Amino acid sequence: MEQPPGFIDPKHPTHVCRLKRALYGLKQAPRAWFQHDIIITGNHSATITRFISRLHQEFAIKDLGRLSYFLGLEVTYTTTGLFLSQTKYAHDILTREKLLEAKPSATPLATAELFTSTGTKFADPTQYRSLVGALQYLTITRPDISYAVNQVSQFLQSPTVDHFQAVKRILCYVKGTITYGLSFLHSPKPTLLGYSDADWARCIETRRSTYGYSIFLGGNLISWSAKKQPTVARSSCEFEYRALANTAAEIVWITHLLHELYVLPPGRPTILCDNKSALFLSQNPVSHKRAKHIDLDYHFIRExxxxxxxxxxxxxxxxxxxxxxxKSLPKTLFESFRTKLRVGPPPVRLRGGISDINI
Incomplete structure (x- = not known):
């Protein structure tokens, strides 16, 4: 780790600091957490009990009982499944920024809002980065703010006043939906379904597209992403096709994971896309001359x-x-999609649940 500004050793300015413990925000931090915490879950109580007993023979552990709070995530047991939220974590963010009494916002961003790097520089970039980092962790149970957080995350190096105002709007939206989280319901016949979409040349400075996907297992949202594409697309067909390929790669990884867990659904996974040209390109085995410039690794979706x-x-x-x-959507459409993602207020509670163990 480099010496922090203001604390550089004048005798050894090129030396680095050796970490003795994991710091929050570094790549090693999650590993440090999971060296001491573990969640045990399953659908057979006797097997879980035997497993905990075997762990107790090898390690000094403490069974904390039913899982209710883990690394900022709150677990609520309902009559039909689970509800995950980060209400306390969101409350702490708003308290720190003194926005608990702020007027709630209906959406995270204004409709069709575009960001640029021009404008008055924000006076405290550290505060901006801290807030954006906190919001990134909040997206674990709040996919409805993923796009907004992705947009403000692109200006961490040199934020402007407009960027900070956008972050405050996201916080105001979180304030109005502070108890919201993700619902996971039991499905007797789970199927793997993905939605793939991209917005062509959304960034007005780089003309790179923003793509996103949402993947459902039995109607439950298990994976999602909002990200800027690394290259510039020459057509709407190309960027939709690249987004389709990225979604396919994620689904392939999920199918491998489900196969190892012996819970892979029998049917074939399906990806839904709203661009007919990209669908034709993925289904047509004949290469078209207009698609020759697309990288070969994206054509694995055809296979x-x-x-x-x-x-x-x-x-x-x-x-x-x-x-x-x-993209940033109007209020009515945003709320409709948010509901279909199963993001909303907590449902009715139910006893029973998952064990949380400290080792």
Missing amino acids: LVSSGKLVTKFVPTTIQLADIFT
């Missing part, structure tokens, strides 16, 4: 489709759930 391991289908833009991860 998945042709081998029968993946299905791609068209979905109208009006019900394209991944749209919430690629």
Whole structure:
């Protein structure tokens, strides 16, 4: 770790600091957490009890009973499943910024809001980075703010006053939905379904597109993303196709994980896209001259489709759930998609649940 500004040793200015413990925000921090905490879950109580007993023979552990709070995540047991939220964590952020009495905002960002690097520089970049970092952790149970947080995260190096105002609007939205979280419901016939979308040349400075996806297992949101594409796309077909390929890669990884857990659904995974040209490109085995410039690794989606391991289908833009991860939406449409992602207030509680163990 480099010597922090203001504390540089004048005799050894090029030396670095050796970490004796993991600091918050570093890549080593999550590993430090999981060296001491573990969650045990399953659908067979006797097996869980035997497993905990075997752990107790090898390690000094303490069974904390039913899981209710873990690394800032709050778990509520309902009559139909689980509800995950970060209400206390969000409350702490708002308290620190003195925004508990702020007027709530209906959406995280204004409709069709675009960000640039020009404008008056914000006086305290450290405060900006701290807030954005806190909001990034909040997206674990709040996918509805993923796109907004992605946008403000692109200006950590040199934020402006407008960028900070955008962060405050996100916080005002969180204030009005502070108890919201993700619901996971039991599904007798789980299927793997993904939505893929991209917004062409959204960034007016780099002309790079923003793509997003949402992947559901049995109707439960298990993976989502809002990210700027690393390259510039020459057409709407190209950037939609690249987004489709990224979604396919995530689904392939999820299928491998579910296979190892012996819970892989019998049906083929399906990806829904609202661009017919990209769908045709993924299903057509004949390369078109206009697609030759697309990197070869993106064409693996064709192999998945042709081998029968993946299905791609068209979905109208009006019900394209991944749209919430690629652009700022009007209030009515935003709330509709948010509900379909199963993001909302906590439902009814129920006894019983998962064990939380400290080692």
